[in-house]
Amino acid sequence: MTDPPLTTNAIAYAWERLWDVAGAEKLNLPRIYGSASSSLTEPGVIVVPAPANAWTDLLNSPPHSLDWLPAEALFPPGYPRPFDDRLPILFWSDADRTKPPIWVREDGTVIFHIDLIAATLFMLTRWEEIVRPERDEHARFPASASTAFRQGFLDQPIVDRYAMILRAWLQKLRPNWKPRVRSFRLRLSHDIDHLQRFETASLALRQAARDLLRSGSPAAALNDVYDFLYGRWRFSRNPFLTALEMFARQAESLGARAVFYVLAGASTPFDPGYDPTNPTFVQRLQRLRSAGHVIGLHPSYAAFLDENRYRAEKKRLETILQHDVHHARQHYLRFRAPDTWRIAQRAGVSEDATLGYPDHEGFRCGASHPFPVFDIQADQRLSLIEHPLHIMDGTLKEYRRLTPDESRRRMELLARRVAEVEGELHLLWHNHAVTGAWSPWFEAYSRFLSEIVL
Numbered sequence: 001m002t003d004p005p006l007t008t009n010a011i012a013y014a015w016e017r018l019w020d021v022a023g024a025e026k027l028n029l030p031r032i033y034g035s036a037s038s039s040l041t042e043p044g045v046i047v048v049p050a051p052a053n054a055w056t057d058l059l060n061s062p063p064h065s066l067d068w069l070p071a072e073a074l075f076p077p078g079y080p081r082p083f084d085d086r087l088p089i090l091f092w093s094d095a096d097r098t099k100p101p102i103w104v105r106e107d108g109t110v111i112f113h114i115d116l117i118a119a120t121l122f123m124l125t126r127w128e129e130i131v132r133p134e135r136d137e138h139a140r141f142p143a144s145a146s147t148a149f150r151q152g153f154l155d156q157p158i159v160d161r162y163a164m165i166l167r168a169w170l171q172k173l174r175p176n177w178k179p180r181v182r183s184f185r186l187r188l189s190h191d192i193d194h195l196q197r198f199e200t201a202s203l204a205l206r207q208a209a210r211d212l213l214r215s216g217s218p219a220a221a222l223n224d225v226y227d228f229l230y231g232r233w234r235f236s237r238n239p240f241l242t243a244l245e246m247f248a249r250q251a252e253s254l255g256a257r258a259v260f261y262v263l264a265g266a267s268t269p270f271d272p273g274y275d276p277t278n279p280t281f282v283q284r285l286q287r288l289r290s291a292g293h294v295i296g297l298h299p300s301y302a303a304f305l306d307e308n309r310y311r312a313e314k315k316r317l318e319t320i321l322q323h324d325v326h327h328a329r330q331h332y333l334r335f336r337a338p339d340t341w342r343i344a345q346r347a348g349v350s351e352d353a354t355l356g357y358p359d360h361e362g363f364r365c366g367a368s369h370p371f372p373v374f375d376i377q378a379d380q381r382l383s384l385i386e387h388p389l390h391i392m393d394g395t396l397k398e399y400r401r402l403t404p405d406e407s408r409r410r411m412e413l414l415a416r417r418v419a420e421v422e423g424e425l426h427l428l429w430h431n432h433a434v435t436g437a438w439s440p441w442f443e444a445y446s447r448f449l450s451e452i453v454l
Contacts, residue, residue, distance in 0.1 A: 003055040004127055004376050006033075006118065013374045013381055014120040021163035021369050021421070023179030024170055036095055036111045043108030043173055045166070048093030050115040058090060059128060063150045066090065074102060074114075074165050076172045082164050082420045088153045090122060091115035102169065110169045116162045123148075123159050123366035125376040126337035126355070136359070138270075138301075138332050143360035154362035155414065160369060160421035182422035184415075186452070187387060188251045189259040189353060191298055191329065194432045195274045195281060196238045236280050243431040244284055248293055250449055257292045259353065260285070261329045264317040265300030265309065270332065277320055285321065296327030297349070304334040307343045314347050329353040329428075333389075338375045345373075345384045353426070356389025359399040361410055364388060368423025390414055392428040397441050404444035411448045 004010075011033050019025055030044030038046055051057075066088040075081050089101070093113040101114050122128070126141075134145035148154040167179050236242075244260065251258040262285070267273020276282075285295050297317050303310040318325050328349045330340065335354045344352050352373075355364050365371070365388045373382040391414060396407040411427070418425040427445075434442045 003053055004121075006049070006121065007379050009379050009381070010121055010374065010376065011117055013372075014117040014124075017120055017124065017159070017371060018116055018163045018166050021160050022167035022170060023181055023422075024167065024177075025180070027170060027174065027177060027179075029170065029173065033117050036093075036099075036105070036113075040107075040109055043105075043110075045110050045112070045169070045173070046105075047112040047115060047117050048095045050091035050118050051094040054091050054094075054115070054118060055122060055127065058122070058147060059132065061151070064152055066151045066153075067092070069101060073100075075168045079168045079172075081168075083161065083417070085156070087156070087161060088151055088158065089114055090119040090147075090158070102165075104172075108173065110173060112166075114162075116166065119162060119366075120159050121374070121376065124371055125374050126365070127376050129337045130377070138334060138358075139336075140332070140334055140358060141336075143357035143362070143364070146357070146364070148363065148366065149360065153366075154357075154360060154364075155417070156366075157363045157368045157417060157421055157423060158366040160367055160423055164421055184419040184422060185424040186251075186254060186256050186449075187259070187353075187424050187426040188247065188254075188256060188449075189261065189329070189389075189426065189428050190244070190247050190431055191261045191331070191428060192244070192263065192431050193298075193331070194240055194272050195278065196240050239435045240431050241281065241284060243434045244288060246434070247429070247431070248288055248291060250446065251293070252291070254449065254452070257294065258288075259294040259296055259327055260288060261296045261298035261327070261353075262317055263298045263300060263331065264313040264320070265303065268301060270301035276317065282320060289321075289323075294327055295321060295325065296329065296351075296353075297325050299328055299330050301331050301334065303343075304330045304340045305336060305343070307346065310343050311347045314349070324348070326350045327353065329389075333358050333392075338373075338377055341373050341375065341382060341384055341386075345382050350383065351385045351387060353387040353389055355386055356392060356395075356426070356428070358392065358395060361391045361395050361400070361414065363390060368418040368421060368425065370424065387424070387426055389426045389428055390418070391426070393430055393433045393438070393441060393445070397433075397438070404440040407441055408444040408448050411445070415448075415452060 030040040032038045032046045036048050068086040068088050070086050071081050071084045093115050103111050129141040136142045143149045247258050264276050265271050289295050297314050299310050357364050367388050370385050370387045373384045373386050396402045415425050
């Protein structure tokens with residue numbers, strides 16, 4: 001395993017991301033990734049690089065072995081800090097550690113002995129997912145294998161927090177400069193994995209048999225049959241379908257618009273293979289789009305590494321909807337960096353929303369702001385924008401086994417941390433996760449939305 005070369009392109013990308021989140025895109029100030037003794041034409045910012053093998057050393061570090069510093073040690077004295085948590089230092093510079101982590105040179109230049117550039121690239125490019133072998137039963141990189149989880153900062157948008165620290169020191173350099181300030185935002189998204197509880201009669205009968213023979217519950221078996229028949233005869237009133245308009249109303253009440261991801265592939269053991277050409281369903285999608293909501297593609301289970309399948313499903317959905325589709329999120333959140341990003345871009349997708357962990361809520365990319373993708377293997381920035389995903393319904397209930405109250409408190413914690421960095425909290429709630437055993441968790445989600453302050 002070798003650390004990736006931090007090329008001119010990669011360094012420029014990291015500076016751009018930090019500058020953008022800091023709200024400094026219009027600030028013309030010298031910035032260097034190099035020695036603390038580098039000369040500048042006027043006072044600016046120098047980030048001193050970490051040692052050459054720092055990325056590999058981080059991957060091999062024991063759990064909970066990073067240095068953590070209090071926020072007050074990272075902001076200028078007297079600065080109104082947006083947060084007061086302790087922060088992990090992913091990469092120390094390869095320089096004199098007798099100096100403070102951030103200090104001001106005699107000429108006024110701010111010196112960072114924390115390598116913000118390397119940290120930004122490490123988190124946003126998902127390099128560790130390229131080089132680490134761990135995968136779950138669906139070939140997904142698990143949260144438990146990530147540096148953020150192992151070092152205890154998965155619930156911090158660490159890249160954005162570093163950018164807020166950078167903003168503070170930029171304001172010290174230019175006291176009259178006013179950064180661009182963003183408002184906290186919500187991104188509400190919904191994967192349409194099922195149009196009704198049972199897509200076929202055989203599925204309903206098999207479930208009824210299980211409930212009758214294994215569970216000894218005639219009532220449950222009859223309910224299975226009823227759900228199938230009701231879904232066929234009164235399809236427009238099927239709760240999996242009416243949930244779409246309910247989601248839309250929730251978003252609209254917050255002044256937002258939702259994104260709905262539609263499957264358009266064939267039936268497989270992991271794909272329900274519902275009929276996306278159903279006229280009632282298509283009309284519902286058209287109404288959502290006319291109200292300003294976004295309809296995107298939900299590429300099927302195998303499509304994350306199958307470009308032909310990905311393209312065929314996108315073309316089919318575009319034919320059904322009669323408009324181009326530019327948004328996508330992978331089914332089962334299956335993803336491999338950078339291959340899935342490349343496939344999405346070549347297929348004509350401009351915005352992806354896959355990058356969250358199925359097994360743990362938090363900040364997989366260390367970010368709450370959407371970001372342009374950088375392909376670290378090809379050393380180039382892609383035209384694709386990633387909307388990092390932070391919270392999914394199945395994560396809370398099925399993977400983490402949190403109670404509804406615990407789930408709501410986790411949503412509130414992450415929302416607070418996103419608001420502190422002026423970011424966008426991204427939630428995923430499936431259309432089938434609104435009734436039955438899901439009801440208490442959906443109520444917790446709805447209560448969270450009703451109480452949030454934007």
